[in-house]
Every structure is written in structure tokens, then in C-alpha cells.
Amino acid sequence: MWSNIEEYFKGCPKQKEVARLLFQRGFRISNAGRVMCGKISIPHTQIAKELGFDMRVVDTTVYRILENKELEKIYKGLQSIAFLRDIAPDLGLGVIVVSVMDASKPGIIGSVGNKIAEYGMVIRQAIADDPYITESPKFTIITGSEIPGKLIDDLRKIEGVKNITVY
Numbered sequence: 001m002w003s004n005i006e007e008y009f010k011g012c013p014k015q016k017e018v019a020r021l022l023f024q025r026g027f028r029i030s031n032a033g034r035v036m037c038g039k040i041s042i043p044h045t046q047i048a049k050e051l052g053f054d055m056r057v058v059d060t061t062v063y064r065i066l067e068n069k070e071l072e073k074i075y076k077g078l079q080s081i082a083f084l085r086d087i088a089p090d091l092g093l094g095v096i097v098v099s100v101m102d103a104s105k106p107g108i109i110g111s112v113g114n115k116i117a118e119y120g121m122v123i124r125q126a127i128a129d130d131p132y133i134t135e136s137p138k139f140t141i142i143t144g145s146e147i148p149g150k151l152i153d154d155l156r157k158i159e160g161v162k163n164i165t166v167y
Helices: 002-008 013-025 044-051 055-067 069-076 108-118 149-156
Strands: 035-037 040-042 094-100 123-128 138-143 161-166
Touching: 002 013, 002 069, 013 044, 013 055, 013 069, 040 044, 044 055, 055 069, 094 108, 094 149, 108 123, 108 138, 108 149, 149 161
Parallel strands: none
Antiparallel strands: 035 040, 094 138, 094 161, 123 138
């Protein structure tokens, strides 16, 4: 799917960056060409400012997306979610971030989840970066309690796991 988006914006690197930002943040596009987070409209000027682009790049990108039926369907269906990683410790929750050697290898997420379950821990949130749009994808798990040291050791032993970070 991301390869289709990249192909569509081939030769327009700034528009591709706008499309990537919208996708990564889960910002949807309305029928009227507005960038939305839920029911909140995000001014194109704010998106342009974050990327260091002229607002017209955002305008053009949004309208090009709406002209393509496949992309229109994707971008109209995006949703933002609350990602608890940075506030989890303040809430008394644990955070495990798993870096992998090859994100396209199947079974790593399942193995990590099974290992956490073996310790009787509850997973409150699990978010995996899409390896096609993120340069160094990670799998972030928010647990209902503190992470025992033995679990970290066991997670490091899972085939394909490169690194474990605990918050």
C-alpha cells in the first residue's frame, strides 16, 4: 500500500512527505479537502509549518489524494489514537520497546506477546510501526505493571529481536 502512495507521488518529494506525515499521524482528509483529527480541522498552514514547506504543497497534496480513488479511500479512513508510551510510567504502567532485525519476518510480535503472557502480565496497548513507512520500525508494548528483569532477558532471546528498551 505504501508503495502505491510512493509511486503516486514519484517526482514530487515534498508532496510525498506531506502524504507520509498525514498517514503517520492518522490525519484523515474530509470530502471538503480539510485535514482532520477526529472532528478537529487542522489548518494546512500548520502542517506546512511543521514540514518547513509552503502551504500550497499541502493544498496540492490533499487535492491530489482526493483525485485518486484508492488513496482517497485510505486517507478518508485514517484515525488518530492515543499512544501511551511517553506517559505510561506516570500512570504506573510498563513500557517495552522491541527493535527487530527484520520487521518483515513473521511471528516476532506473537512471540513477544506470548512471552509477556507467560509472566501473567496484561498488555494494555501494543503498537507496531509499519516497516514500509518507518525507517527503523519498533514494536511498543504497554503493560499493566512494572517489567520484571527476567522477562527482559527472555525477550532478548527471541529470534529476530535486535534490542529491548524498557521505560
